[in-house]
Amino acid sequence: MTQKIYDTIIVGGGPAGLGAAIYSARDRFETAVLEKFYPGGQILNTDRIENYPGFEDISGGDLIANMYGQAQKFGAEFKTGTDVQSIKKLADGNIEVNCDTGQYLSKAVILAPGSSYRKLDVPGEDEFRSAGTGVSYCGTCDGPFYKGKKVVAVGGGNTAIEEALHVAKFAAELTLVHRRQEFRATKVLVEELMEKVDSPQGNIKLQLDSVVTAIEGDEKVQSVKIQNVKTQAVEDVDCDGVFIFVGMVPNTDFLQGSIELTDAGFIKCDVGYLRTKTPGVFAAGDCRTGAAMQLVTAIADGVNAAMMTKQYFRDVNWWNEPVSDSLTPGGW
Numbered sequence: 372m373t374q375k376i377y378d379t380i381i382v383g384g385g386p387a388g389l390g391a392a393i394y395s396a397r398d399r400f401e402t403a404v405l406e407k408f409y410p411g412g413q414i415l416n417t418d419r420i421e422n423y424p425g426f427e428d429i430s431g432g433d434l435i436a437n438m439y440g441q442a443q444k445f446g447a448e449f450k451t452g453t454d455v456q457s458i459k460k461l462a463d464g465n466i467e468v469n470c471d472t473g474q475y476l477s478k479a480v481i482l483a484p485g486s487s488y489r490k491l492d493v494p495g496e497d498e499f500r501s502a503g504t505g506v507s508y509c510g511t512c513d514g515p516f517y518k519g520k521k522v523v524a525v526g527g528g529n530t531a532i533e534e535a536l537h538v539a540k541f542a543a544e545l546t547l548v549h550r551r552q553e554f555r556a557t558k559v560l561v562e563e564l565m566e567k568v569d570s571p572q573g574n575i576k577l578q579l580d581s582v583v584t585a586i587e588g589d590e591k592v593q594s595v596k597i598q599n600v601k602t603q604a605v606e607d608v609d610c611d612g613v614f615i616f617v618g619m620v621p622n623t624d625f626l627q628g629s630i631e632l633t634d635a636g637f638i639k640c641d642v643g644y645l646r647t648k649t650p651g652v653f654a655a656g657d658c659r660t661g662a663a664m665q666l667v668t669a670i671a672d673g674v675n676a677a678m679m680t681k682q683y684f685r686d687v688n689w690w691n692e693p694v695s696d697s698l699t700p701g702g703w
Contacts, residue, residue, distance in 0.1 A: 376476045377401045379680050380468050381673075382455050383483035383622075385412025386666055387656025389438040390673030391481045396445035398681065403448045403477070405455050405470060411435040412485050414666060418503040421515060423666055438670075455484075458629050460649050464687070479651045479680040482630070482638060483673055484622040486657040486664075491525065491615055495586030505592025505612045510534030511665065514541045517612050523548060523595050525583055526616035532556045532564050534616050539567060539575050546608060548578045548597055578608075586613055621658045633660055645676045650690045653679055 379395045381388045384406030395402040404410070414420075417431035426434070443449065454471040458480060461467055468475040488508040490496060500506040507513040510524070514537050522542045524535040527549035539545045547564075554561050567573040578597055584605070585596040592612055598605045621636045631639045631648050638654040640646055642661050645653045655672035657664050662672070682689050 374474075374476055375401075376465060376478065377403050378477065378684070379403075379479045379481060379677070380405060380466070380475055380477035381481045381483060382458075382468070383412070383485055383656070383658075384410035384439075384449065384451070385483060385485045385656065385669070386414055386435075386438070387483035387485065387658075387669040387673035387676075388412075388481070389435070389442055390670035391483060391655060391677040392442035392447040392673075393438065393445060394674050394677035395481075395680065396442055396447035398677070399446075400680070402446070403450060403475065404442070405453045405468065405475070406449065406451045407454045409451050410439045410449065413487070416501065416503070417512065419516070420512070420666065422512065456625050458482075458626070458652070460651070464651070466651055479653070479683055481653045481655055481673070481676045481680070482623075482626070482647070482658060483655045483669075483676075484625075484658050485669075486619045486621040486637075486662075488615065489618040489620050491583055491617065493583055493585050495588070495592075496615070499586055499588065499592050499613075504590060505588065506586060507612060507614050508616070509664075510538040510614055510616070513612075513614075514538040517542050519543050520611040521609060522546075522612045522614060523583065523597075523608060523610045524614040524616060525549075526618075527551060527554045527556065528616070528618070529556045529560055530618075531616035532560045534614065535575070536560075536563060536567065538614055542574065544574050544576070546576045546578055546610070548581050548583055550580065550582050550600060552579050583613070619657065619664065623658055637662075644679050644682075645672065646679070646690060650687065651683060 378400035379402045381391050381404045384404050392404050414431035457469045459467040465476050466480045518541045521544045523546045525548045567575045581597050581599050583595050584598045587594050594609045623636050638659045640654040640659050653676040655676040656669040
C-alpha cells in the first residue's frame with residue numbers, strides 16, 4: 372500500500388500551528404497537524420486575553436477552540452497524542468516525520484512546537500500559575516491586571532528589565548529580585564531601570580543577590596519568600612502577583628541533528644520567509660530565532676509560513692534565493 376504524502380505537515384498545535392493549519396487547509400492543501408498533547412499550547416492557561424486584536428476580552432481556551440474548529444472546517448487533520456521524534460529530508464524531496472505513533476511523509480513541514488517558560492521550580496509556582504491567581508510569565512500580557520497593586524518580578528536579563536518596566540507602569544509598587552549584584556541586561560536598559568529606582572516618584576525597588584524561594588497565599592498570591600544568597604537571610608514580601616522573567620526553553624530537542632539550532636535551542640531561520648536551511652522546512656512561533664513571544668505574532672508566523680509553502684510548491688529553487696537584509700535582521 373502506498374503511503375499517503377501530505378502537502379504540509381505542521382508540528383505543534385499551538386497558536387502558530389493553528390494559524391498555519393487554517394491557511395494551509397483553506398488553500399486546499401492536504402494538511403496534518405501533529406500535536407503531542409492537545410491543541411492550544413501555553414495559551415490555554417490564560418484565563419483572560421486583552422491584547423489580541425479584535426477581542427477586548429477572551430480566554431485562551433475560547434480563542435483556541437475557535438481556531439481549532441476553523442482549521443477542522445477547512446479540512447485540516449489533527450493527530451493528537453503524537454510525539455514527533457525526528458524529521459528527515461529524503462532524496463526524493465519529501466520530508467519524513469517520525470513519531471512515536473508511526474511515520475508520516477510530506478512535501479513541506481512547518482515546525483511550530485513552541486517554547487516553555489523557564490520556571491523557578493519553587494513551592495507555590497505551579498499552584499498559582501495553573502489557577503491564574505497570581506503567577507505570570509508575561510508582563511505585556513498581564514501587567515494591566517495589576518493596576519494599583521504590589522508585585523514582585525524576578526530576573527536580570529533584557530527581557531526581565533523590559534517587562535518589569537512595563538509592569539511598573541500599572542503597579543503601585545514593583546520589587547525586582549535578581550540573584551546577582553550586576554544585571555545581565557544591556558547598559559541602556561539598566562540605566563532606564565535605575566532612573567525609576569532612584570527617582571523619588573519611582574515605584575521600583577531592587578532586591579539584589581537574592582532569590583525567590585517560595586510563593587505563598589490561600590486562594591491567590593499574597594506573599595513571597597526572598598532569600599539573600601550571601602547572608603542566607605529570608606524575608607517575607609507581601610504582594611498581589613509574581614512575574615517570572617528567567618528565560619524561555621524552546622521545545623526543539625527532537626530536532627537535534629536534523630535542523631540547525633542556536634546554542635539556546637531555537638530554530639535558525641530567515642526572518643522574512645521563515646525558511647530553515649533544510650529545503651521545505653519552515654519555522655514559526657516562539658521556537659524560532661527572533662520571535663517576539665506574543666500570541667498575535669505567533670499566529671502571524673504560522674500564517675506566513677503557510678503562505679511561503681505555496682511559493683515553495685510553485686518553485687523549489689526559490690529556496691536558494693537570498694532574502695533582503697531589510698527583512699532579515701540577524702540573518703539565519
